[in-house]
Amino acid sequence: MTEPRLSMNRRDFLRGSFGVGAAAALAACGFSGGSSTPSASSNASSAAPMAQAKVDGDLIYYSWADYCDPAVKAGFKSKYGVNIVETNYDGYAGMLAKIQAGNAYDVVLPGARYVELMRKQGLIQKLDKSQFKNADQLFGWGSYFDNPWYDPNSDYSTPFSMWTTGIAYRKDKVTTAQGSWNDLWNEQAKGHIYVLDEDDEAIGMAALKLGLDVNTANPDDLAKIKDVLISQKPYLRAYSTDDINNMASGNAWIHHSWSGDFLNFIKTQATDPTQWVYELPKEGAPLNSDAWVIPTNAPHPGTALLWLDWLMQPDNVAKNIDYLGYPLLTKTGPDLYAKAASAYPSLAVDVSKVVNPTVYKNHDPADQAARNAVWTEVKAA
């Protein structure tokens, strides 16, 4: 409103601003061009001294919502006199985008293939395992995770949980389940079926239904996967990773679901747990794991190391398994989980099978782009 009073008229103002803005943008572009050489940044991070486990500030925590027992967090806060500043993501790709954009967190929980990706991109720190008092719980007892496929020697990550992806459904609404991925096309539950809003999970599910590799990037395979996912849309209520709430709200009769979320739902939210079934489709089910990492730009890596150590402590492992419904990958974790899930044989997770054909792997950029394009086109259709 004050513009007409200026000696500089609006057009000059805009022109001047645009010029300087463009210059700033070009400077930014040059900057990001320079920093996009991954070898330089990863060398720098490995040469730097590794962080020491001592309190150096509050814990900036970035993970799935509600993916840790509040009692475990409260214990950490009172033991070390720090606060936990929590932010959540609802998918790994979104998590990676935030970290690539430079957001700083102390601890993050990516899926296995994202650990590999972040290590290659120089986004995470090498960990000094002598800093962990409970390292013997996680490593050195013959665990597969002493040297997992996604992070040689677990140099940059500490393994956390493992799960299968299957189908949860309500027996009172669905009587025609076949124990197959075809159940996500079930006529009885039309309009009440949810598919996980994660590109790997949706594409992997369609691939298994078609008898293809979950990691396929073959153009013919992807075309078939795209068609089969689009054919599913009339049956769907929505794409969502919020499986627990969708089942609790009554909106979902059939949910493409993670094993641990199902157990969690049955134990805490279901009005009638006996109505619900978790099935592992006969065509095969994805089996995946995740691990904690400390980003290169973490403001408080010392507190972050204490947090990773805290999660390995047997008491906290027991609390978290009870709360989350997922097997944790420590010495005691698998047995505790087997007891917790004993009433549901389909929820059994064999942690020795972490190398299997249904683990989501990384792709080269062209193949990744082709898979992303399928997911975009399915959702837009």
Added chain:
Amino acid sequence: MSLQVEDALVDLAKEKRRSPTRTRLWNVLLAPPALWMLVFFISSVTIVVLLSFGHVGDTGKPVFGFSLDNYKALSDPVYLKVFIRSAVFAIATTAISLVLGYPVAYTIALHGGKYKNALIAFLVIPFFASYLIRMYAWSTLLADEGLINQLLRDTGLSSGIRFLNTPGAVIAGLVYGSIVFMVLPIYASLERMDTALIEAGKDLYHSPLQTFFAVTVPATRAGMLGGVLLVFLPALGDFVSAQLLGGPSTYMIGNLIQQQFFEGQNQPLGSALTVVLMLALLIFMVFYLRATQRVNREK
């Protein structure tokens, strides 16, 4: 709102230029907002435009470049479909907001009496809560076993209605999120209208309805145009409503852009989508400016 802005501009244009010292003061005062615009608006728009000609690099990070590939990719019919869907949702939202918002503004402005300001305040208060929170509240209320469906079942009115995850739910969310931006400008123009004109219309043997369309509506056209603009532009780019209340086939252009930046990891394609959306909004903006000029000339 827009009426006030226009009038202020007209008033100011009529005023003589100030002395040089006053002008310098204004320049100094304008520096912080100019810097703000520069850093947070113009440079970010410039980055988006430049990035739209780039591609995704080997490590998955966006790289600047000079190719039209992203725009060629947008020629895929699937994107056109999403654009048309977004436009239909936004037009429906605008039309419903106008039809619902006009009577509200009319009643408050002409029959509100001493409660006018209180009524406007009540209208605005819910907007103190974040749009996201209000959409979450809706999704809880409207769930299949949510409060509203439980009431319907308890009273025997219906065995339950599927509200959520439908195009209707997305449009309803958009209307709820933006209707106040329709009501306020219309209210402002009705407030300023000379009610003697309505009396005159009746004196000339117009029925109340004829008077409304021949007198009131033309007199508040600027307010309606402002409201249409304020509702349509954000609705076209919205993604929250479709994300929280929509189903598998209610994707809007805002969802697509969000997906490219946060899920698809294809920021250059997301930038190209953003540029196309901005151009579409710009065309609408030009149309609005010309329409308001016409309204001003007719005055």
